[in-house]
Amino acid sequence: MDGKVIVVTSGKGGVGKTTISASLGAALAMQGKRVAVVDMDIGLRNLDVVMGLENRIVFNIVDIIKGRCKIKQAAIKDRRIDNLFLIPASQSDDKNAIKPENMIWLTNRLRKEFDVTLLDCPAGIEQGFKNSIAAADEAVVVCTPEVSAVRDADRIIGLLYAQSITPKLIVNRIVPKMVENGDMLSHEDVVEVLSIDLIGLIEMDDRVVVSTNTGTPLVLQEESKAGMALQRIALRLDGHPDLPIENPMIQKSFWKKLGSKLGRKN
Amino acid sequence: MKFNMLLKKLMNKGDSKDIAKKRLKFALLTDKLEIRTDTMGNLQKDLVEVISRYFEIDKESIKIDIQRSEESSALIFNTPIIAAHRQRGIPAA
Numbered sequence: 001m002d003g004k005v006i007v008v009t010s011g012k013g014g015v016g017k018t019t020i021s022a023s024l025g026a027a028l029a030m031q032g033k034r035v036a037v038v039d040m041d042i043g044l045r046n047l048d049v050v051m052g053l054e055n056r057i058v059f060n061i062v063d064i065i066k067g068r069c070k071i072k073q074a075a076i077k078d079r080r081i082d083n084l085f086l087i088p089a090s091q092s093d094d095k096n097a098i099k100p101e102n103m104i105w106l107t108n109r110l111r112k113e114f115d116v117t118l119l120d121c122p123a124g125i126e127q128g129f130k131n132s133i134a135a136a137d138e139a140v141v142v143c144t145p146e147v148s149a150v151r152d153a154d155r156i157i158g159l160l161y162a163q164s165i166t167p168k169l170i171v172n173r174i175v176p177k178m179v180e181n182g183d184m185l186s187h188e189d190v191v192e193v194l195s196i197d198l199i200g201l202i203e204m205d206d207r208v209v210v211s212t213n214t215g216t217p218l219v220l221q222e223e224s225k226a227g228m229a230l231q232r233i234a235l236r237l238d239g240h241p242d243l244p245i246e247n248p249m250i251q252k253s254f255w256k257k258l259g260s261k262l263g264r265k266n
Numbered sequence: 267m268k269f270n271m272l273l274k275k276l277m278n279k280g281d282s283k284d285i286a287k288k289r290l291k292f293a294l295l296t297d298k299l300e301i302r303t304d305t306m307g308n309l310q311k312d313l314v315e316v317i318s319r320y321f322e323i324d325k326e327s328i329k330i331d332i333q334r335s336e337e338s339s340a341l342i343f344n345t346p347i348i349a350a351h352r353q354r355g356i357p358a359a
Binding site: 146147150151154155179181182183184185186189193 | 286289
C-alpha cells in the first residue's frame with residue numbers, strides 16, 4: 001500500500017513547524033513507521049540542524065528533482081532512530097528551483113518507499129508553500145495562541161480547503177498559567193475562531209531549546225512535556241485518531257490538588 | 267484566587283485575551299472582504315456581457331462599487347438602460 005504525505009504548515013514563521021516536523025517524524029519512526037521528513041524551505045534550510053543531521057548532507061531535494069542523484073542517495077538515515085530519514089533542502093538554489101509538478105513526481109516515489117512522508121513547509125504562501133500543498137494528502141496547521149499566528153493560520157486553512165485538504169490544528173507554545181490568568185488565548189478560543197478540528201496541544205517547553213541546541217530529537221527526552229504531546233499527536237496522525245487530547249495544565253501542588261478534589265476553588 | 271487576579275478584578279480590568287479574540291475576529295472578517303485588484307475589473311466585464319444579452323446599456327457609464335459598513339458589505343452596481351432587447355436572451359448583434 002502507498003504511504004501518505006502530510007504537510008506541516010502555518011503561514012507565520014517561527015511558530016514551531018520545523019521542530020514539530022522533526023519530532024513527529026521521530027515519533028512516527030519510533031512507533032515503527034518508515035518515515036521521510038522533507039525540508040521544503042529551499043535556500044533557507046533548517047530541518048537538518050534541528051534533527052542533528054547537518055554534517056551528513058551530500059545531496060539535496062533539488063539534486064533529486066534535477067536528476068543529479070537518486071532518492072536513496074539524498075535521504076539521510078538517522079542513526080539514533082531506525083526508519084527515520086531526512087531529505088534536506090538545497091541551501092544554494094532559489095525557491096523557484098522546484099515546481100508543484102516536481103513535488104507530485106517526488107512524493108509519488110516517496111509513497112512507495114515510506115509509510116509517512118512529512119513535508120516541513122516554509123513560512124509564507126509563496127512557491128515553497130505551493131510546492132508543499134500540491135503534493136500533500138493531509139495537512140497539519142501549527143499556530144501559537146497569538147493574534148498574528150491565528151490570523152495567518154486562518155489564511156492557510158482557506159488555501160488548504162481550496163486544494164480539497166481538510167487540515168488539523170496544533171496549538172503550540174501554550175502557557176497554562178497565562179491562559180488561566182486570561183492573558184493568553186486558550187485553545188478553545190483558537191478553535192472557535194478557526195473552526196477546524198484539533199489534533200494536539202503543546203505546552204511551552206524549555207526542553208525544545210535544549211533539544212535544538214544539541215540536535216537531539218525532542219521525543220527522546222523523557223522529561224519533555226512537548227515531546228510527550230508530540231508522541232501522542234504522532235499516534236493520532238497514524239491509526240489512533242481518537243486518542244484523547246490532553247489539555248496542558250498548571251502543575252498544582254499536593255495541597256491545592258487536594259483542595260480542588262474537595263470542591264474548593266483555588 | 268491569586269493576588270494578581272484579585273488585583274485585576276479590583277481594578278476592573280478585562281482579560282487581555284478577550285481583547286485579542288475580539289481583534290482577531292475583526293481582522294479575519296475584514297481580511298475575507300478584501301478584494302484582489304483585478305477582481306472588480308473582471309466582474310465589470312462579466313456583468314456587462316451578461317446584461318448585454320438582455321439590455322442595451324451604456325458600457326461607459328456603468329458604476330460598480332463596494333460599500334462597507336460596520337456590520338456588512340454590499341456590492342453596488344448601477345447602470346443606465348438604453349433599451350431592452352425584444353427577444354429575451356438573444357443578443358441584438
